[in-house]
Amino acid sequence: MYLIEWGLWQMATESKAERRAYEAGMTPAEKRANRNFYEGDLDENIHFSQVSDNPRARGPVYNLNEVFMDLRCGGAEEKRGLITLATLGGVLPGVAFGIFMTAGSIWLDITQPESSSFLAALLTIALAFASGSALYFYLKYGIKFTRLEVLTTRHLLIRFNRKTQQVHLHRPDSCGGIVTFPWRTTGSTGIYPEDDSLSAGMRLGLVWHPSLTGLPHMEMALVGKQGQGGSELRDEWEFIRRYMEEGPHAVPRPRLSTQLPSPIQAFSAQFEGLGRFFRKSSWLSKVALLMVWPAFVIVGTGHWLSLMLCWRPRWPKVIREAGMPGKPVPPVTTLSDYPPAIQERLLANADRWQLKPGKSPAKKPRKPRTSRKPKEID
Structure with a gap:
């Protein structure tokens, strides 16, 4: 991912509007x-x-x-693997089912016009609108998240x-x-x-x-x-x-x-940070981890599917x-290597990384709190 x-x-x-909204929060x-x-x-x-x-x-x-x-x-x-499972198990089947139902309804209205009615035509229009909207919003907003793991x-x-x-x-x-x-x-x-x-x-x-x-x-x-x-x-x-x-x-x-898309890499990735924790944890924690093993299997399967649905990265020549020997040294990346629109946005956010001159001032030690004497009650 x-x-x-x-x-x-x-x-x-970020655009100006996106940055303004981020900084407001x-x-x-x-x-x-x-x-x-x-x-x-x-x-x-x-x-x-x-x-x-x-x-x-x-x-x-x-x-x-x-x-x-x-x-x-x-x-x-x-x-x-989480995005892969959500895409392959929920989003794409839902969109495909809606398109299939819409196509079937249209085909039925064309081949059997005698059985069609105003209600059937209205249902076909509703199905077409719903499936078309789902496909549009996925292609516009959802596919960029899918491509964080797939294709x-x-x-x-x-x-x-x-x-x-x-x-x-x-x-x-x-x-x-x-x-x-x-x-x-x-x-x-x-x-x-x-x-x-x-x-x-x-x-x-x-x-x-x-x-x-x-x-x-x-x-x-x-x-x-x-x-x-x-x-x-x-x-x-x-x-x-x-x-x-x-x-x-x-x-x-x-x-x-x-x-290569190795299943060993896919399933072992779930346990990268758990080795020392598992060895030093209490028996109750170990039992709890063993009880959630189906979740590790599901996510590992999604991870493996993600690897198989991607291609091996290839460096430029x-x-x-x-x-x-005799080959040129690759040029260092500069601002001009990006498209003009990206250059403009990068320059607009350049102040995020500006450094102040000198060194950061040493933090002043906090003064210990003095205990207050309780007031005397007459």
Whole structure:
């Protein structure tokens, strides 16, 4: 499911009316938090120093060689299948049934005019209007959600090219499309040990800020599987960092995954963030998880159907050949690579990512509350 990536792209390309409505629903604290970004904080949060002694790729890794490495992206991969089930089990059968009934009623009125009446004609018109309206609203509003899981690329990919020192993101156009960034503009959420407690259920986040890329919007990629706490995200970032800085000989050889629609990948995705929780949870929690196994089977089946109804992502030729002798280096993505209408919207929302000069001020410690003496009662 590409819902997170689609939502981030929608935010970057919001119209004035959509943004006004969004900001009207924000609290004053949320508005202040969105504006408290400083240049000094960005400099501290983007570095390429060692962060772990145990570099490890938790996968899925699709390719790894001397030139490039391909990993899976996606912020809600474990929830994939829900939209597929709703589409194949509810929306499409309902629309198809309405069209079939309308066509049958029209055919009956044509072939047997003697049995038709005003009431039958009225019923045919009502059926045609209802089925036509359902099809129209689905094609106009619903299919864009269906294509977050079905009839699109099978996975979101990120490619790290050592030879060109570039990072490439492979996404559908509705989620931002294919983009290219210099490796040294990449920020990571897997840097600080104090954030280890926040990594449970989270993926490694890679960020490209506009102040470094020259674009008017921020880009983000959520890499690999969900973390289960500890230092897993730092281990994964250290694996990527060492591969790009030192080469494949500096990291342990990971097990490569297939890009075919494997049922193992579909069902195992439901348990990415549950391993450590299941081992450390009480027996009552384990029994509760075992009782809901039919839900995991249903969602896993939908996930597998989603993979089979999608196609394998394919990089453009210039990215496939990047790093080979005599081949050109792919150009870095710029604003001019987007259509004029998208450029206009991106520029209209560019102020979201502006940084304040200097560093964020240190938070003042709160004064301890002094206990009040009770009033004396005469």
